[in-house]
Amino acid sequence: MNRENKRKTFEKGYYKTHACRDTFTCKVCGRLCTPENAGSDHRNHCPNCLSSLHVDIEPGDRESDCGGIMEPVAVWVRRGGEWAIIHRCKRCGALSSNRVAADDNPMKLMSIAMRPLSAPPFPLERIEEMTALMGGEGSVR
Ligand SMILES: [Zn+2]
Numbered sequence: 001m002n003r004e005n006k007r008k009t010f011e012k013g014y015y016k017t018h019a020c021r022d023t024f025t026c027k028v029c030g031r032l033c034t035p036e037n038a039g040s041d042h043r044n045h046c047p048n049c050l051s052s053l054h055v056d057i058e059p060g061d062r063e064s065d066c067g068g069i070m071e072p073v074a075v076w077v078r079r080g081g082e083w084a085i086i087h088r089c090k091r092c093g094a095l096s097s098n099r100v101a102a103d104d105n106p107m108k109l110m111s112i113a114m115r116p117l118s119a120p121p122f123p124l125e126r127i128e129e130m131t132a133l134m135g136g137e138g139s140v141r
């Protein structure tokens, strides 16, 4: 996008003081994303595949020129029990944390949360051996 046009559309800090009411088409899964069901003023990621675009440096500032696809790589739990998604830019590697929206795909959220458990860095058959090493009762017999 031409930088001058971008400036006109995205004034610095605009989305910090204005609700983001943009409808956009997800570049990853093609879903049309509307802000109506997000339950929040900022719809910054696709509710279906949870991907986002690298357009912000600080949330809502639209100051980044990267434009890479932000892939959801992890979820974490905020104080109060609210879930947030960690996005990582495929192009430049930047990380950001984003609140989940009310209509985010719960199965996708769960699969991201479970990913480290379903792909442990050691063979599952060795769990007994591992817990024994840690002094636990690893035996199932
Ligand atoms: Zn999507």
Ligand SMILES: [Zn+2]
Pocket (backbone or CB within 6 Å): 054, 066, 067, 068, 089, 090, 091, 092, 093, 094
């Ligand atoms: Zn980036």
